[in-house]
Amino acid sequence: MLDRLNNLRVIEALSKGLDGANLRHTVISNNLANAETPNFKRVQVSFENELKLALSGSNGLEGVITNKKHIPINSRPLEEVKPRLYNTREQSLRNDKNNVDVNIEMAEMSANTVQFNALITLLTRKISMLKMAMRNRSA
Numbered sequence: 001m002l003d004r005l006n007n008l009r010v011i012e013a014l015s016k017g018l019d020g021a022n023l024r025h026t027v028i029s030n031n032l033a034n035a036e037t038p039n040f041k042r043v044q045v046s047f048e049n050e051l052k053l054a055l056s057g058s059n060g061l062e063g064v065i066t067n068k069k070h071i072p073i074n075s076r077p078l079e080e081v082k083p084r085l086y087n088t089r090e091q092s093l094r095n096d097k098n099n100v101d102v103n104i105e106m107a108e109m110s111a112n113t114v115q116f117n118a119l120i121t122l123l124t125r126k127i128s129m130l131k132m133a134m135r136n137r138s139a
Helices: 002-033 048-056 102-138
Strands: 043-046 084-087
Touching: 002 043, 002 048, 002 102, 043 048
Parallel strands: none
Antiparallel strands: 043 084
C-alpha cells in the first residue's frame, strides 16, 4: 500500500514539473515575441525551489489535516505548489528600455525543452511500470 502511495506521489511531482516547464515555455515564447516591444520587461517563472521544498519537507511522516488549526508535518502539500511569474527589473542597455536578450531566451528555451523531455520520459516510464505491475498482479 505504501509503495502505491509513493508511486502516486512521484507521478504527481512529475506532473507538477511538467506544468511548470510548460508555463516556462509559454513565458519564454512571450518574452521572445516582445523582444522589440518598447518598455517590455522580461518575465520569468519561479517553480523548482517550491517543488523541491514540498518534496524534501516530507521525512517519511505524512500528517492529515482535519482542522484548520492543525500544524502541517510536512512543509507543503504538492497540490499547493504552483509556478510563480515575476518581472525582472534588470537594467537594459537599449534605448527603448526593453530588457529581453534573445540569446538568453533561446538558451533558456533549449534548457527548458531538455527538462520537459526528461520529465515526459520519466513519467512515461513510471506509468509503464505501474501498468506492468497491475497486469502481473491480476494474472
